[in-house]
Amino acid sequence: MSLDRMIEKIVALQNPTVAGLDPKLDYIPQYLREEAYARHGRTLEGAAAAILAYNKALIDALCGIVPAVKPQAAYYEMYGWQGVRTLYETIRYAQEKGMYVILDGKRNDIGATMESYAAAWLGLTPVEDSLEKPFGADCLTVNGYLGSDGINPLLKVCGEQDKAMFVLVKTSNPSSGELQDQKLESGETVYRAMGAFCEKWGGELPGKYGYSGVGAVVGATYPSQLGELRAAKPSTFFLVPGYGAQGGGAKDVAPGFDKNGLGAIVNASRSILCAWKKTNAAPEDFAKAAAAEAVRMRDDIMGEVGEIRLPQ
């Protein structure tokens, strides 16, 4: 019901990072694509098969180094239902390899519809007397613009199934301020108001290490907001995008961590997925290059964080 399972994996691997699995087709070595096309044609089906092969090799290479993966739903939906099937198979494979899976879907709706999203991504769906698992991720990113009606159904499923969520608070993009930085009458900004909602919602999902099951997405590209939110929201764990390709570095993410080295998990996608291209590695070594970049990123961030300890 909290992020405890993720926290334990972070501590075990001494690595507060997550690998974003955002597999654009041109990140995948040509030989792997051609193998898939030979079986399925140059179709959505073929693309989806290539992505699955690529993801599995990456998961094999990363599972001993990185505690979690974060597949981004959009990169699978763009290959149709065939891509969504690859997403399902990716989630399952990563969990088999012991990884924590954060589905980055930024889902949002209300009432019965949000219950359906919760069942889809984290829970179970009844088909007559049988309970089926549609996708079964460990954690879902959500957008809180609709208020509690959009979060309560997910809180319920997280409580029952030992799952968790991250709510968008301060995103990493340049235009995030258009709405999120606007000041409310109270003097708070919109993103601070959203951060306060997270603390409140998280009260329903307490964790044994001080962090609830309702985390917040806070971009590495806004280090001062990250530090301010860390101090103000002691029970809210942060998912921090924007490291690497988007410009954030280890010093930028450091304010997200607490004195135990907990409190944040930093995402990188492109820099890991495309490491083989950037280092001019042989295409066959794409997974090895991804692992090397994951180690570099871990060491870079751990240089700021020091040791990660469970609180006494």
Added chain:
Amino acid sequence: MSLDRMIEKIVALQNPTVAGLDPKLDYIPQYLREEAYARHGRTLEGAAAAILAYNKALIDALCGIVPAVKPQAAYYEMYGWQGVRTLYETIRYAQEKGMYVILDGKRNDIGATMESYAAAWLGLTPVEDSLEKPFGADCLTVNGYLGSDGINPLLKVCGEQDKAMFVLVKTSNPSSGELQDQKLESGETVYRAMGAFCEKWGGELPGKYGYSGVGAVVGATYPSQLGELRAAKPSTFFLVPGYGAQGGGAKDVAPGFDKNGLGAIVNASRSILCAWKKTNAAPEDFAKAAAAEAVRMRDDIMGEVGEIRLPQ
């Protein structure tokens, strides 16, 4: 690139409503479910097959009455990738029958990720030299919390592919006010600020009937906000949920329309999908009962709207 195609269908059928295709399994007559289970088992596959048969019969019955359908992604995702395949087939079937398809996915992200959502739901995805159509809906609902970085990629695809979007502004749920009604320093509420963004973004997608390709979701449960936004945002078309099951009536949606009877399309889901249960119709007559309820809803709302005309 605008909502012109939808507007023309509304005028042709003299019906400013959209049928929400939110097919929960227990809305579907048992005989239809059993037929699907006999072929596919009591599995996600069987549930997805039952939903497809149900949707096709509803579309057959509604396509001469209602200009548009709005499938809600959550109700398909909850049946796994098999459900998402049914969503794909539902979109295609509705379009074959001449209906305009609004995919209610409330998607949101930034940059390349939002480009992927745009390709997934409205556009085309390149697979090497070939361009594939993943889902091909006509219109997508989106959440604007991330600002322009989340909308611009979709504006581009809408412009190229003659598609459109609806942005969440003031949602129909009781807790929508938690964030949306908060006042900004400027004196505006958050939802009014979002409405102003819609007018600005819509400038990129002008339509020949005065409405742009960037509409706004504004709930029927807040009629005074609907009227206030109608007056303030003359080029923003409204998608209005909350009629029927959520408590809004014809008088509540009336403020959303302009003097030509345009400017709003009103959604109902449960009241149409479950009409056969509410009227105690024979299960075999479920589609006929849905059509009768769609006619009742049309007449109810047209009683307030009068004739719908294209502006001179």
